Amino acid sequence: MSDILLRASGIHKSFVGVHALKGVSLEIAPGEIHCLAGENGCGKSTLIKIISGVYQPDAGSIEFDGKRLDKITPIDAILLGIQVIYQDFSVFPNLTVMENLALNSELSNKRKVVNWKRMRQIAEEAVAKINFQVDLDALVGTLSVAQKQMVAISRALMFNARLIIMDEPTTALTRKEVQALFKVIMQLKAQGIAILFVSHKLNEVFEISERFTIFRNGELVVTGQTKDLDAAKFSYYMTGRAFSEEQFTATKLGDKPLLEVKNLGLAGAFSDISFSLRSGEILGITGLLDSGRSELALALFGIRQADSGEILIKGKKTAITCPQDAINNGLGLVPEDRLSEGLFLPRSIADNLIIAEVDRLANRFKVFDREKRQEEVDRLMKEFAIASPNANNACQTLSGGNQQRVVLGKWLACGLDILVLNGPTVGVDIGSKHDIHAILQNLAREGMGIIIISDDLPEVIQNCSRVIILKEGKIVQELDAAEATEQAILSKMM
């Protein structure tokens, strides 16, 4: 036994033209919880794939348990006790929990014939290890995200795992579920299993890890004890930039409300929601994942229809039954999951930018005024500083931050008065997050009314002039900027 379980040193990896890893190193001791952080594209996924045998490094060496690993395959890695829990958990929604749990080990034993009895035994043992209560005959597709994750973790543990790599495991979890997950991680640690925890959420890094490593642009920036880290250092290491996050204060508050919501309700999601939004302010709405906050966003935008209450826009009662109604009344929604709900990645940047206002760039026969279209595209490209030489390039050629700006640009192009953002910076790296906050604050100063729906408390506190806290579909508290501290919000939302 050595005191270092995994030692990767001087790892290089290039993909045609891209030097993804430039001599990075990483050390993990048995039973250690190690956090690997870095912005999108920093090379952390590449390193995970090298450790788990998906890629071969171009140079450098990997030692596991004192033995040097050469040209290992994913199966070799699993047999050595290296397990990866991917962001999507790699589960089969159409199969039962039992089968999901037992398939891997049966396959690695090269079995050809199914013995359902033995499969059930394997599954029972697997869930028992972390004391996970679940109906083994339920289809995995019917489970919650957290339960799916537990299935993935139970499955990983069956192989006498010694190192478990978790790729951004908390993205889709509620706060409670994150706590439950951390408890499981501590249990695993107690059994001597090392965890490599990939995340760029600062508070999680502080909460769970003992040591951390940060990559930037394929290089190792820093590695050390988590207790020596603070927020400013963390974002500096991640981005190479120093940020002075600005606390937003509403400067040009309108006197009449832009949007008034009265007793809005949607069965099974939220009820009796009333609030108002004035121009020039940023209103924060926060709550746990099951607080109804996402449904509220969808109802404001007409994707779901509220079944009671009313919405007034600029003092006028407005029926919003579909997204078109919302847009026509000057209300836009930046969805939570930008890749699947916000962008058309293979299509041109231009199309992505103009789609929401497309009818305004055409004559009444819906034929494009091509000059007008081009002017508008040029204007938007410039205004949102989208870094691409040609607006006809596919949107997927842009970096994450630029894509984010395209989504915002699409809505701002319509000349909206009210912008609702659901989780505006979920999965966005620190640099882009800062940029987005700056854009939003500017927009508010120019007189737009903005609603940020988010459970990222620092984000809400820093950007919002008022905060509404939802719990189980009801407003439990409204705080103004002075009262809104993390502690105050948390105590109300749990």
Next chain:
Amino acid sequence: MQKNLKKLTKRSEPYIFLVVLALCLLIEVRSGQFFTANNLVDIASAMVVPGLFAIGTFMVIVSGGIDVSFPALASLTSYATTKILLDAGYTGGIWLPILMSMAMGALLGAFNGVFIGFLGLPAMIVTLGSSSVFKGLMQGALNSVQLTVIPKGMQSFGTSALFVATNPVSGLTSRMPLGFLVFAAVLILSFFIMRYTFFGRGIYAIGGNEVSAHRAGFHTKRTKFLLYVFVGMTASLAGLIRTCMMQQNHPTNMLGMEMNIIAGVVLGGTAITGGAGSLTGCMLGTLLIVIVENSMILIGIPTIWKSVFVGALIIIGTGISAYQVVRANRTGGFKSRIREVKA
């Protein structure tokens, strides 16, 4: 018990079973001819070829693919087998024809399998292309014509019966063909494969999530390849049995069957998107189509109405299940990601 009952109502098989039963009863009440020995045997015998096709189609759809080439494949292999054996003056038993056509079926299935499995090209388009190629081979290269004579072994396989059922009233008799035994054997084998082998579970896994299946350790490419080989073999078997049962080989009269077979499989509750479905449901769906195609005449509906009924059946059947999903989305969460809210 309660739990089992609840599970049962969530599945689609009981519903399709009830529909089949209702249709049978309707025909029985109107005609008094449905539950007669000879009619049941007729239906069983009419099930053989569509049933064999449906088994292969079912497996392909579960894997997330689709196959529209099996009628062309079956036509080509059965024609080639019959023609070669006729030219050679073959007088032996049924085994050589079966082996020959299945070997050819495996080869042509492998042709599909290479494109779909190893190159990962879309199954719909590949099988569309290969179907065209198979047709071209048969009608162009082999210059196919109708063969009114078939080798002796095939002839006797086609005419010999497991038993003969007689309608006591009309005196009509129906033979239960030997081919039914083959169909039953393939059905049992497929059931075993899908339920008790990791090849079969792999087909479900791939249909559920191909990337995950690969990570879990399934050889996804090989599994898909072998799947299309297997489907080629069952399809060619169906083609040969059809030739034997009809006592002649008509090269083109199976073409166009693919759509009704797919419809039957989907009516039986197999998800067109892959990953879900059972052989029981698949057989019930196929049975429903077969009954509509064969027994409407018993209640005085002329055969020219056949397509209208099959078409309406497809639209209503798939429409009901699709509309349930729409309604569930409207009342429940819009996105599956949103958890059920605790009441």
Next chain:
Amino acid sequence: MTTSNNKTMKAPGLWARKDSHVVRLLLVMAIWLIFMALTKPTRFYTLINFQTMASQFPEYGLMSLGVMLCMITGGIDLSPVAVANLVSVLMAMLLKELAPDGGLPGYAIPLVFLLGAAMGAALGIMNGILVSKVRIPPILATLGMSELLTGVAIVITGGAAVSKLPMEYATTINSKIAGLVPVQLVIFSVMAVLVWFLLSRTTFGTKLYLLGTNPQAARYSGLNNDRLLILTYMISGIAAALGGLVMLANYNSARANYGSVYVLQCILVVVLGGVSPSGGRGKISGVVLAILLLRMLETGINRFPQISSYYISLIWGGVLLLVMVLDYFSAYRGPRKRKTA
């Protein structure tokens, strides 16, 4: 930032690759034309031969235009032939009604086209409703409709052909404008130009491509997906109905099961034309080229009496698979390096 620069540099290559599909089709066509020029110059390169081709391909060409639009939305239309046959059966009966004793009134042909197109539109709207409102997967919805409509046509006709039509209809559609251009070609060209215009010059086209790329994002961008889909299937229905009216003139009769091979042929044409079966991508130029290529291959082969015309099916399937494999290998070089993060 470095990665983003790197990616944008690749972009021109990406465009070239998109067009390279059209280039490849042109190349195949050129090779075939040269081959025909070398082997059968006198029997292939005649005005009459080209006129015949131009009067035949609009049958499936029109249907393919509709299928193309549906495929761009990520769907498919398996019902064009059934729509075409039902429309042509009913219009054939109408024609006979209009001319009980031979003489067809002057308004009859425009009326037939108007009514036929309206029927096609109505049937297409039914497809569209099944796909968008009821949410039946397009492949099943249009398959069911196809079966149903064919059934209706069989019931109406008793399975027999409707023939002995007033001669004026066939002679008008089969005539040549200025003695040169077949009317069928004009009908096809009008429809093709219309589809091109819709796709590249109108908001409808842009919306259609975006809907096909990502229906979820389209909804969030405020597009009315259901209406777009219904419109798309409606246009497909109109195109199919026009195809049926051309068939009616070419065969001078109508029947429930004419042109049943066209169903798969249309899909083949569209895919060969470079339309992505998963939606969001495809150009009219590619599809028109594929339509022409199919006709030229078939007619060309027919000029060799010793070769069975059935080989066309083999060649056709082979070309489709070949093009797909070529696309596969040219795509293989590109995007693999993308995921580095």
